[in-house]
Amino acid sequence: MGKVNMEELLNCALCPNICRCECPVLQATGREAVAPAGKARLAAMLQKEQLGWDEEVLDAVSHCLSCRGCTIHCPFAELSLCDELLNTRLVAKASGARLLQVEPYLANLRNYGSPYGQKSETAACGEKGAEILYYAGCTSLANNPASIEAARSLFNKAGLSYQMIEEDCCGYPAEIWGDEELARQLAAENLRKMKESGASTMVTGCPECWLTFTGHYPEWGLELPLEIIDASTYFLSLLEEGHLKPGQADMKEVSYHDPCIWARAAQKTAEPREIIGRIPGLELLEANSCGEKTRCCGGGAMFQLSYPDTAAAIARRRLGEFAENTAIVTACPFCREGLLQENRQVLELVELLDRTCQK
Amino acid sequence: MGHMKTILQQGKVKQAVIDKFVDKATGIVGADNISSGEIDLLSTCRDYWPVSSIWMLEGSVPALPQLVVWPQSTEEVSQILALANEKKIPVVPYGEGSGALGGAVPLQGGIMLDLKKMNRVRKLDALNQLITVECGMNGALYEEYLNRGGYTGGHFPQSLRCSTVGGWLACRAAGQFSTRYGKIEDIVVSLEAVLANGTIFRGRSVPRAATGPRADLLMVGSEGVLGVITAADLCIWPLPEKRHYATYTFDNLADGLEAIRKFIRAGTRPAVVRLYDAQETGNHFPELGDERPGLILLFEGAEPIVKAEAGVVNQIVSGHCAVDAGPDFVEHWLETRFNVSAASRLLQKDAVLDTIEVTTNWHNAYVVYQAMQKALLGVEGTMMASGHWSHVYPEGAALYMTVVGFPGEDKVGYYKKIWRVAMEACLAEGAAISHHHGIGLHRGAWMEQEHGQGLEVLKKVKAALDPNGIMNPGKLGLEEVQQWEK
Numbered sequence: 001m002g003k004v005n006m007e008e009l010l011n012c013a014l015c016p017n018i019c020r021c022e023c024p025v026l027q028a029t030g031r032e033a034v035a036p037a038g039k040a041r042l043a044a045m046l047q048k049e050q051l052g053w054d055e056e057v058l059d060a061v062s063h064c065l066s067c068r069g070c071t072i073h074c075p076f077a078e079l080s081l082c083d084e085l086l087n088t089r090l091v092a093k094a095s096g097a098r099l100l101q102v103e104p105y106l107a108n109l110r111n112y113g114s115p116y117g118q119k120s121e122t123a124a125c126g127e128k129g130a131e132i133l134y135y136a137g138c139t140s141l142a143n144n145p146a147s148i149e150a151a152r153s154l155f156n157k158a159g160l161s162y163q164m165i166e167e168d169c170c171g172y173p174a175e176i177w178g179d180e181e182l183a184r185q186l187a188a189e190n191l192r193k194m195k196e197s198g199a200s201t202m203v204t205g206c207p208e209c210w211l212t213f214t215g216h217y218p219e220w221g222l223e224l225p226l227e228i229i230d231a232s233t234y235f236l237s238l239l240e241e242g243h244l245k246p247g248q249a250d251m252k253e254v255s256y257h258d259p260c261i262w263a264r265a266a267q268k269t270a271e272p273r274e275i276i277g278r279i280p281g282l283e284l285l286e287a288n289s290c291g292e293k294t295r296c297c298g299g300g301a302m303f304q305l306s307y308p309d310t311a312a313a314i315a316r317r318r319l320g321e322f323a324e325n326t327a328i329v330t331a332c333p334f335c336r337e338g339l340l341q342e343n344r345q346v347l348e349l350v351e352l353l354d355r356t357c358q359k
Numbered sequence: 360m361g362h363m364k365t366i367l368q369q370g371k372v373k374q375a376v377i378d379k380f381v382d383k384a385t386g387i388v389g390a391d392n393i394s395s396g397e398i399d400l401l402s403t404c405r406d407y408w409p410v411s412s413i414w415m416l417e418g419s420v421p422a423l424p425q426l427v428v429w430p431q432s433t434e435e436v437s438q439i440l441a442l443a444n445e446k447k448i449p450v451v452p453y454g455e456g457s458g459a460l461g462g463a464v465p466l467q468g469g470i471m472l473d474l475k476k477m478n479r480v481r482k483l484d485a486l487n488q489l490i491t492v493e494c495g496m497n498g499a500l501y502e503e504y505l506n507r508g509g510y511t512g513g514h515f516p517q518s519l520r521c522s523t524v525g526g527w528l529a530c531r532a533a534g535q536f537s538t539r540y541g542k543i544e545d546i547v548v549s550l551e552a553v554l555a556n557g558t559i560f561r562g563r564s565v566p567r568a569a570t571g572p573r574a575d576l577l578m579v580g581s582e583g584v585l586g587v588i589t590a591a592d593l594c595i596w597p598l599p600e601k602r603h604y605a606t607y608t609f610d611n612l613a614d615g616l617e618a619i620r621k622f623i624r625a626g627t628r629p630a631v632v633r634l635y636d637a638q639e640t641g642n643h644f645p646e647l648g649d650e651r652p653g654l655i656l657l658f659e660g661a662e663p664i665v666k667a668e669a670g671v672v673n674q675i676v677s678g679h680c681a682v683d684a685g686p687d688f689v690e691h692w693l694e695t696r697f698n699v700s701a702a703s704r705l706l707q708k709d710a711v712l713d714t715i716e717v718t719t720n721w722h723n724a725y726v727v728y729q730a731m732q733k734a735l736l737g738v739e740g741t742m743m744a745s746g747h748w749s750h751v752y753p754e755g756a757a758l759y760m761t762v763v764g765f766p767g768e769d770k771v772g773y774y775k776k777i778w779r780v781a782m783e784a785c786l787a788e789g790a791a792i793s794h795h796h797g798i799g800l801h802r803g804a805w806m807e808q809e810h811g812q813g814l815e816v817l818k819k820v821k822a823a824l825d826p827n828g829i830m831n832p833g834k835l836g837l838e839e840v841q842q843w844e845k
Binding site for chain 2: 010014015022030031033035041042050056060
């Protein structure tokens, strides 16, 4: 990541913030300190040394989901407040300021390669040396093995060999919590395992992992030894090529939740809808805010670990934007985790697809 | 933050009093909804007053509160106010901080009552075209909620996405579609508020009752000095069936104004009527050039009515040598109408940008514009002073002046000068000193000239409703603020 851009930070700090309506953290907490301009002012004051680092300041500038909702209406084309705040947090470590609640998760990353702690079972499976490597991501491994089973089932139905390795976290959580050194260590370990696998293509089940591999690894000067493709794009191609054939859906309609960073940073909004559209008898209901104007579920920037109450409050607000009594489908393990409230049925896209595919 | 300089602080409440308040207030709102954290105090100590921004760049703040409290219900507001009143602690109601005149500066410290957690829709009454909404709801989210049900609130201030329903009511706001839907004072049917002693009162949402002066509507435009607006019943409308856009240019501003006066007099009510002077026409719509004033119009409603109104307007403006420039400029305006980026950029280039809106009758609408522009251009450092009319009525129109200057070191001094000459010119020509930004701190200095003996009446109302003077002290020109002279 680069240095803090003071001019852009001040553009935000001096603005009344027409993005306020799109900042889930502000809308859920009501705190001015975590409004976009509130955080930008603090970051600018830190840069100007009008303010010193302490836990309270670090806590405020950490209240960013990195969802890029603030860019929807932002009049400053060059500004990415999420990135400026990330750059600001990367400086915090040197100051000694600590976000105490994430220390155990950082320790887990150091000790076990996952923020969730010791893995209960090994992820490594499939056919060693297969061309396709499936990288599930630590959140699915820890919280939703069903989505991994669904992906494996789809590979089998398509008649494709695949392998999974003993994954380490992609590095995203460490970076978002300001520990770039640890993020790079995890990245190096992943690269080693990717090379050892001999695979030529890696399919990622988690959008944050995909963005980290394709965006941050090159920024860190790391060369990827294989092609990275996200699960939505990959399984859509299997549908298009006839390797997978969906049968009649076992439900009439679903709502699709666009993962925030997936929709805005990667513009991946069409592929999931294409997949849903290919399932016979299934109607897609759009949320009130959808596509690149989607709203975060509260799972961005690892909030489910660092600020669980705020994450849950944001998820409740987001749930209000979907049609009642319909299942919600999403393409992100964080979103699934966050939206699993109020007895809603929430599926990852691979789970939906696997339910309907006979072949 | 300990070294942060406060420029306008008039004093603070003794810490022992604050501590006792916190003990009891925690039992009312819960520990999570009260903060004395430095970051929270720093973040709520200002609004969008340009002077606050100038000071921010210099490492100073106007004044600091001592607590931030987030009530979640009217009952909690009532209990908090009663407790603050008992201990004589100042209270400043706070929405989203988009006020442009320092109305939210906590001059005497005390409590910032942040109302953003009161953000629920209580009821949507489709039959009676009413909605009951709490004060802390964000404007854009309010309109979004209505749109989902097939309605509009008809209120679109430029601050829509960064202001609250309560803020609209407290400063007597106007939206860009005001010619059809009215200002917020026309849209509100009744409201719920809490007085300094904790008394909760509500108006009734019946149409136009002749039951004496309305106590609840006294709160409209009160800017937090009389109490706290906690909820309101607002009119809503079905989403319009049809929209029609039109743009015209005129030989001169006087022709444009006269054409508008006539089509309003004829009974047409385009939702949007915006007449820009030639300079602003060139700035906003470069393809129209900067030599002729431009008028953009947006009609909406049932298709036959829209068609008829557009026809009448076209006939009238044609009689004033208007040139039809087509609909595209309105679409451009719709896309860019909430953009407020210029001030942030200019402030970093040592410029000062501000907007000054006033309101006047037709007979002197053009004269007021000329006088204010001349006065603003006469201040050393001013680079640009332009204007447009964007809210029109049968009796007159609101004028919105924009001024940009490069004053050198003394930016605050320049700010005071442009306001002084603008207000003097406005009053000398018979206009009212504000149309929709309100008074806040800075414009209070001209309230006596504006109201005459009426200001004494307002002071008596204030004394009766808030005898301890805890509600947003120093605002609306009701008390002198020695630290801030015009």
